[in-house]
Amino acid sequence: MVEKRAASNGDASGGEANKERKGLWSPEEDERLYTRITRHGVSTWSSVAQLAGLRRSGKSCRLRWMNYLRPDLKKEPISKREEETIISLQKSLGNRWSVIAGRMPGRTDNEIKNYWNSRIRKRQQNTSASGEDGGSCVKRGDFAAADAKSFELAPAEEKKPFSSGGATAVAPPVPARFPLFACQLLGSGGGGGDAIAAAGTTQSTTTHENGASSESEVSVGGKDAVEDHYFYSAGDGADMDMVHLLGFDDLLDYQAGDLLMDGWDQSEFYCTNSGSSAD
DNA sequence: AATGGGCCCAACCGCGACTTT
DNA sequence: TAAAGTCGCGGTTGGGCCCAT
Numbered sequence: 001m002v003e004k005r006a007a008s009n010g011d012a013s014g015g016e017a018n019k020e021r022k023g024l025w026s027p028e029e030d031e032r033l034y035t036r037i038t039r040h041g042v043s044t045w046s047s048v049a050q051l052a053g054l055r056r057s058g059k060s061c062r063l064r065w066m067n068y069l070r071p072d073l074k075k076e077p078i079s080k081r082e083e084e085t086i087i088s089l090q091k092s093l094g095n096r097w098s099v100i101a102g103r104m105p106g107r108t109d110n111e112i113k114n115y116w117n118s119r120i121r122k123r124q125q126n127t128s129a130s131g132e133d134g135g136s137c138v139k140r141g142d143f144a145a146a147d148a149k150s151f152e153l154a155p156a157e158e159k160k161p162f163s164s165g166g167a168t169a170v171a172p173p174v175p176a177r178f179p180l181f182a183c184q185l186l187g188s189g190g191g192g193g194d195a196i197a198a199a200g201t202t203q204s205t206t207t208h209e210n211g212a213s214s215e216s217e218v219s220v221g222g223k224d225a226v227e228d229h230y231f232y233s234a235g236d237g238a239d240m241d242m243v244h245l246l247g248f249d250d251l252l253d254y255q256a257g258d259l260l261m262d263g264w265d266q267s268e269f270y271c272t273n274s275g276s277s278a279d
Numbered sequence: 280a281a282t283g284g285g286c287c288c289a290a291c292c293g294c295g296a297c298t299t300t
Numbered sequence: 301t302a303a304a305g306t307c308g309c310g311g312t313t314g315g316g317c318c319c320a321t
Contacts (some may be wrong), residue, residue, distance in 0.1 A: 022290080023290075023314095024289070024290075024315095025289085025290090044305090044306065044307090045306075045307075046305085046306075058292090058306075058307085059292095059306090059307080059308090060290080062307075062308080063289090063290065063291085064289090066308095067288095067289075067290085068289080091297080095311090096309085096310085097309075097310065098308070098310085109309075109310085110288085110289075111288085114287070114288055114289085115287095115288095116285065117311090117312095118287055119286095119287090124285095127307085131320060171287085173283075278295090
């Protein structure tokens with residue numbers, strides 16, 4: 001879809017040589033940006049644009065990466081369960097889309113905002129126009145308002161970036177800010193190995209027989225290095241030699257157990273590159 | 280087959296916050 | 301402390317797609 005749009009958007013390398021390009025991204029521009037970031041990471045977005053040879057603003061590059069190229073993005077449509085989560089979080093947090101997106105791995109603020117504006121809000125307007133409570137228009141199932149409580153941010157933790165803004169250098173290929181995932185140690189004999197870690201890496205998504213819908217292995221360096229793995233140093237110092245990223249639905253399931261969603265912000269984890277394809 | 284209206288989503292814009300110098 | 305540079309956010313828009321007529 002985007003490719004189709006981009007293809008009709010003209011030649012990325014043509015036109016006036018020094019004028020900043022706007023509009024849809026071409027596949028070539030995507031490739032340049034993706035390659036640049038996966039190989040060298042992000043120091044500042046304006047330098048990424050420059051070094052990738054793109055006639056785009058840093059801002060535009062950031063947006064493209066965050067909303068489309070990031071390897072950890074979910075490609076599938078927003079599920080019913082995710083929709084319920086969006087509704088609950090919007091109710092408690094308001095239109096703080098980035099915070100809401102931060103609670104939904106693989107989803108972007110833009111995606112959630114668009115989804116809200118185009119579908120949920122409209123539906124709620126329709127139902128409230130027909131005399132119902134707008135907030136309860138969707139059947140909530142097992143995700144009641146009480147569940148939404150566990151998503152709320154502690155005030156002091158709001159807007160806590162992984163690496164602070166400005167020109168913070170980050171080891172490749174992880175972008176300056178990257179999402180948090182709940183992870184599970186492999187070979188630890190069960191749930192005892194649950195941990196939280198940070199990741200900004202490529203996921204090779206696989207569907208497992210146990211029904212976990214989007215369990216993924218973490219790999220490094222995008223397409224060129226799918227065999228490499230990051231090592232994560234957890235808060236207690238324990239190293240994980242491999243982690244599984246869990247899909248959002250899996251995380252909701254964990255609420256019944258030891259791992260709560262709001263645990264995501266309670267620990268800080270640092271990513272070190274163990275082996276690496278970065279040149 | 281043509282067309283017009285609504286939907287959806289990628290991307291832009293403007294602004295505030297933060298960092299660096 | 302101020303200014304400049306950069307980032308990130310929420311609101312908005314433009315245009316392609318889909319579908320009913």
